[in-house]
Amino acid sequence: MERTFICENVTSNESGHLCFASQDVINLTAKYGTPLYLMDEERIRQRCHTFKDAIHTCFGDNAYIAYASKAASFKEIYRIMKSEGMYVDVVSCGEIYTASQAGFPLRNSLFHSNNKTDDDIKYAMDNDVGYFVVDNEEELFAIQKEAKKRNITQKILLRITPGIDSHTFAAVATGKVDSKFGSAIKTGQAEQITKTALNQKNIKLSGYHCHIGSQIFSTEVFLRAAKIMIDFIADIKNTVGYETNILDMGGGFGVRYLPTDPVIDIKSTIISIGETIKELCKTVGVKLPTIIFEPGRSIVADAGMTVYTVGTVKRIPEFVNYVSVDGGMTDNVRYAMYKSNYTLVTANKIDETCNIKASIVGRCCESGDIIQENVPMPSTVCRGDTIACLTTGAYNYSMASNYNRIPRPPIVMLKGGKSRIVVRRETLSDICNLDE
Numbered sequence: 084m085e086r087t088f089i090c091e092n093v094t095s096n097e098s099g100h101l102c103f104a105s106q107d108v109i110n111l112t113a114k115y116g117t118p119l120y121l122m123d124e125e126r127i128r129q130r131c132h133t134f135k136d137a138i139h140t141c142f143g144d145n146a147y148i149a150y151a152s153k154a155a156s157f158k159e160i161y162r163i164m165k166s167e168g169m170y171v172d173v174v175s176c177g178e179i180y181t182a183s184q185a186g187f188p189l190r191n192s193l194f195h196s197n198n199k200t201d202d203d204i205k206y207a208m209d210n211d212v213g214y215f216v217v218d219n220e221e222e223l224f225a226i227q228k229e230a231k232k233r234n235i236t237q238k239i240l241l242r243i244t245p246g247i248d249s250h251t252f253a254a255v256a257t258g259k260v261d262s263k264f265g266s267a268i269k270t271g272q273a274e275q276i277t278k279t280a281l282n283q284k285n286i287k288l289s290g291y292h293c294h295i296g297s298q299i300f301s302t303e304v305f306l307r308a309a310k311i312m313i314d315f316i317a318d319i320k321n322t323v324g325y326e327t328n329i330l331d332m333g334g335g336f337g338v339r340y341l342p343t344d345p346v347i348d349i350k351s352t353i354i355s356i357g358e359t360i361k362e363l364c365k366t367v368g369v370k371l372p373t374i375i376f377e378p379g380r381s382i383v384a385d386a387g388m389t390v391y392t393v394g395t396v397k398r399i400p401e402f403v404n405y406v407s408v409d410g411g412m413t414d415n416v417r418y419a420m421y422k423s424n425y426t427l428v429t430a431n432k433i434d435e436t437c438n439i440k441a442s443i444v445g446r447c448c449e450s451g452d453i454i455q456e457n458v459p460m461p462s463t464v465c466r467g468d469t470i471a472c473l474t475t476g477a478y479n480y481s482m483a484s485n486y487n488r489i490p491r492p493p494i495v496m497l498k499g500g501k502s503r504i505v506v507r508r509e510t511l512s513d514i515c516n517l518d519e
């Protein structure tokens with residue numbers, strides 16, 4: 084039976100099995116075991132190309148795409164980003180270390196975080212991180228102090244809060260005035276920190292950054308952010324006399340988790356934001372800065388899938404069916420954390436009619452350990468079946484934990500009909516690695 088799933092890399096075959104990147108998922112679980120993260124390398128590269136093509140259409144060479152690596156951070160992903168000529172965002176010494184171990188050129192990176200410790204600052208400078216994205220004045224002074232000690236000039240962007248409610252879930256909204264991130268335009272703090280930055284001898288202010296949230300489906304929200312930022316850049320030019328070289332518009336492009344979610348056409352979205360930026364710059368009389376976008380989720384989300392084996396199936400008549408899997412909140416905390424939606428399918432029974440609904444739950448000792456509720460399932464679902472959770476490439480592995488001392492699943496990368504382990508399965512002895 085021909086079926087269409089939420090992304091074109093998900094299909095099925097004549098055995099009634101789910102396929103990912105044209106490979107039979109049941110064969111892959113036989114080879115690698117479950118729970119298992121699968122990733123589709125071609126899809127990751129295709130998404131990089133889509134973003135790069137779009138910015139080059141608008142801005143020629145005067146623009147970059149920085150992959151926000153917190154979405155999925157492991158050595159192979161930095162190797163892929165390096166080979167694609169992408170920049171990356173890093174947010175911790177751990178991400179800097181991983182990128183550096185993978186041979187990623189860290190001069191092409193931007194270092195975020197709302198609280199960089201003195202050790203973080205030193206470590207980032209040791210590794211020649213290209214840009215610090217500075218959140219607040221206190222951090223600015225700490226960077227100045229360290230740069231002076233080293234007798235270097237550190238390039239920075241300032242993180243500005245444009246004062247926009249992106250109408251996304253509160254935990255992923257970052258653009259409002261009262262956000263924990265950045266300096267707000269409305270309160271005057273954005274102008275203040277600009278003046279302070281310009282006065283630091285060992286800091287070169289390269290421009291501004293904003294990131295208004297995540298899972299944003301409305302182009303209009305990005306256009307409003309662009310207008311606020313460019314008006315701000317013009318105000319600063321007029322009042323302070325500083326003209327920005329770089330404008331980083333952040334990430335946050337929405338991803339389809341359910342068939343009912345809208346499809347975002349990245350190319351036309353970026354072009355529409357880009358054309359607006361060009362026009363606005365002309366109107367307010369500032370030079371067109373180098374433009375950066377920082378997609379994370381939209382680069383890797385639908386390039387990933389998690390596969391589980393079904394254990395206990397529990398039916399509580401008139402209430403709910405529970406289908407337990409051999410993973411859970413330890414490999415996918417997003418439903419527990421944000422009530423995130425996912426599409427799940429019974430990978431070995433893809434042609435069977437789904438005539439019951441079930442809660443797919445994990446194996447942790449927490450009632451909240453739920454992958455998803457109200458999932459359509461065939462009534463034959465039983466121990467030993469294989470369940471796939473689609474679109475788990477972003478913020479799943481990177482948020483994984485060892486709660487209940489459960490080892491984390493491996494990541495198997497798929498490409499051209501071949502598969503390879505890029506992160507091995509954690510073992511029980513790994514679990515005790517740090518214990519004395």
Ligand SMILES: *Cc1c(COP(=O)(O)O)cnc(C)c1O
Binds near residue numbers: 153296333335
């Ligand atoms: C998380 C983050 C991103 C990426 O957001 P996505 O929703 O994954 O695209 C980009 N920039 C900054 C500063 C972030 O914190």
